[in-house]
Amino acid sequence: MNLPEAKAQFIQSWGVLGSQWGINRTMAQIHALLLVSAKPLSTEEIMEQLSVSRGNTNMNVRELIDWDLVHKVITPGERKEFFEAEKDIWKVATLIMYQRKKRELDPMVKTLNQLSNIEGEENDADVKAFTETVGNIKKFAGQAEKTLDTIIKAEENWFWGSFLKLFR
Structure with a gap:
């Protein structure tokens, strides 16, 4: 080719x-x-x-x-x-993850936080099912958010660690 x-x-x-x-x-x-x-x-x-x-x-x-x-x-x-x-593919992937987190995950987490406080009887099966499902999704989204933050921060930490080594 x-x-x-x-x-x-x-x-x-x-x-x-x-x-x-x-x-x-x-x-x-x-x-x-x-x-x-x-x-x-x-x-x-x-x-x-x-x-x-x-x-x-x-x-x-x-x-x-x-x-x-x-x-x-x-x-x-x-x-x-x-x-x-940007030619550094690690940085490209990190920037894309950051943007996707900002545009997709952050608004979802905000919505899930708002949905956590619904009115209704705790013993009502529908309220309980809804609350439980939203809680599970919120927990998953929280873990995804922490993972993405860790990956994004790893790039920043690597950069600053490498940068500071230049002056030692």
């Missing part, structure tokens, strides 16, 4: 994977393109290589920047904006 074919297959596969992260396919494909690009790309280059509109490209690049997965690069002598992806 030659490089253009491999690149196209990677971009398509990452697009499908992105849909499973909860982001749209085009956003994931732009991310994939920037991941495998040797140099930062302009909006025009992204549009041309993926055959997407300027508006779609701009919207998705901005969202990738919000997720901290893509960064704007200043190129001396150029008026165009250029973009590059």
Whole structure:
């Protein structure tokens, strides 16, 4: 398989994977393109290589920047904006986990906390079943939250530990 074919297959596969992260396919494909690009790309280059509109490209690049997965690069002598992806895959995975936690798990935990205090007789079978189910989901969500926090913090601790070793 030659490089253009491999690149196209990677971009398509990452697009499908992105849909499973909860982001749209085009956003994931732009991310994939920037991941495998040797140099930062302009909006025009992204549009041309993926055959997407300027508006779609701009919207998705901005969202990738919000997720901290893509960064704007200043190129001396150029008026165009250029973009590059975070290449450290551990950091990419951590950033995605953080965003998913913030966008999916945190609101669910907030809702579960609100649902924990329902009115009704404790001995009522329906109230008891509802409360028990919500409590179990809340417990599971709490464990998931702790696990994700541990993974996210592990990256921060590794960074600061490595950074501080430079000065010892």
